[in-house]
Amino acid sequence: MHIAYFSPTGGTRKAAEIIGKEIDPDDTMIDITPYPQNESRYALAPDDTLLVAVPVYGGRVPPTAIERLKCITGRQTPAIPVVVYGNRDYDDALLELKTELESNGFQVIAGVACIAEHSIMRIYAHGRPDLEDEAALKQFALRIKTKLEKAKAGELFPEISVKGNPIYKVFHGAFLKPRTGEKCNSCGTCALQCPVHAIPEENPRITLTDKCISCMRCIAVCPQKAREIPPADLEQSTQVFKERCSARKEPELFI
Ligand SMILES: Cc1cc2nc3c(=O)[nH]c(=O)nc-3n(C[C@H](O)[C@H](O)[C@H](O)COP(=O)(O)O)c2cc1C
Ligand code: SF4
Numbered sequence: 107m108h109i110a111y112f113s114p115t116g117g118t119r120k121a122a123e124i125i126g127k128e129i130d131p132d133d134t135m136i137d138i139t140p141y142p143q144n145e146s147r148y149a150l151a152p153d154d155t156l157l158v159a160v161p162v163y164g165g166r167v168p169p170t171a172i173e174r175l176k177c178i179t180g181r182q183t184p185a186i187p188v189v190v191y192g193n194r195d196y197d198d199a200l201l202e203l204k205t206e207l208e209s210n211g212f213q214v215i216a217g218v219a220c221i222a223e224h225s226i227m228r229i230y231a232h233g234r235p236d237l238e239d240e241a242a243l244k245q246f247a248l249r250i251k252t253k254l255e256k257a258k259a260g261e262l263f264p265e266i267s268v269k270g271n272p273i274y275k276v277f278h279g280a281f282l283k284p285r286t287g288e289k290c291n292s293c294g295t296c297a298l299q300c301p302v303h304a305i306p307e308e309n310p311r312i313t314l315t316d317k318c319i320s321c322m323r324c325i326a327v328c329p330q331k332a333r334e335i336p337p338a339d340l341e342q343s344t345q346v347f348k349e350r351c352s353a354r355k356e357p358e359l360f361i
C-alpha cells in the first residue's frame with residue numbers, strides 16, 4: 107500500500123501511520139508536504155492501494171494538498187481518504203478529498219475523520235492522537251483491511267457516502283502568520299521546510315504573508331524556537347474557538 111500525506115506539523119502523518127501500518131506493515135510513504143523539488147509522478151495499478159491523509163483547514167482540504175495530489179493517479183485503484191482535524195470539525199473536507207480521489211482515478215472504499223493536536227491553538231486536542239485514538243484507528247484499519255481483501259477478491263460494494271455538503275464551505279485562509287524573533291540565527295531550516303516557499307532563503311527572518319498558508323511548520327521545525335504567532339493574537343483566537351474546540355470529538359469511520 108502507498109500512504110501519501112500532507113502534514114506540516116506531524117499530526118496527520120501520525121494518524122496515517124497508525125491506520126496504514128495496521129492495514130499493511132510494508133507500506134510506502136509519499137510525503138507531499140515539502141515544496142516539490144522535481145516532477146515525481148505515481149501511476150498506481152488497479153491492484154495497488156492508496157491511503158491519503160490531509161489536515162483540515164477551515165473545514166476544507168488545504169488547496170496545496172489538492173494540487174500536489176494530482177501527481178498520484180489510479181486506475182480504479184482502491185483508496186482510503188483520511189482527514190485529520192484539531193477538534194473543532196472537519197465539515198466538508200472528507201467529502202472534498204473523496205471527490206478529488208475519484209476524479210484522479212481512485213475507487214474510495216472507506217473514509218476516516220480523526221483528531222490530532224490543533225497545530226495553531228495547541229491546547230485543543232493536545233497530545234492527540236492518544237492511546238484511545240490509536241485503539242479506535244486500529245479497529246477501523248482491521249475493518250478496512252477486510253473490505254479491501256474482499257474487494258480484491260472481486261466482491262462488489264456500493265459507493266460509500268461520507269459526511270459533507272457538496273457546496274463546500276468557503277475558506278479564505280487563516281489570518282495568523284508567524285513572525286521571527288531575536289533568537290533567530292538565520293540557519294535557514296524554516297525556509298527549506300516551508301511547504302510553499304513563503305520564507306526567502308536569503309532572509310529567513312521575513313515571511314511572505316501573501317504566500318504563507320499558516321501551516322505552522324516553520325514554528326515546529328525551528329531549532330531556536332525563534333518563530334511564533336504573536337501571543338495576543340493567539341490568545342484571542344483561542345478564546346474565540348473555546349466553545350467549538352473544547353469538548354472531545356472521536357474518530358469516525360465511513361465504510
Ligand atoms: C490554517 C489552519 C486551519 C485549520 N482549520 C481547522 C478546522 O477547520 N477545524 C479543525 O478542527 N481544525 C483545524 N485546524 C487544525 C488542524 O486541522 C489539525 O491540527 C491538524 O492535525 C494539523 O495537521 P498537521 O499536524 O499534520 O500539520 C487548522 C489548522 C490550520 C493550520
Ligand atoms: S529555523 Fe529558526 S533560527 Fe533558523 S532561520 Fe528559521 S527562524 Fe531563524
Ligand code: SF4
Pocket residue numbers: 114284299300301302303304305313317318319320321322323324325
Ligand atoms: S511561513 Fe507560513 S506556510 Fe511557510 S511554514 Fe511558516 S506557517 Fe507554513
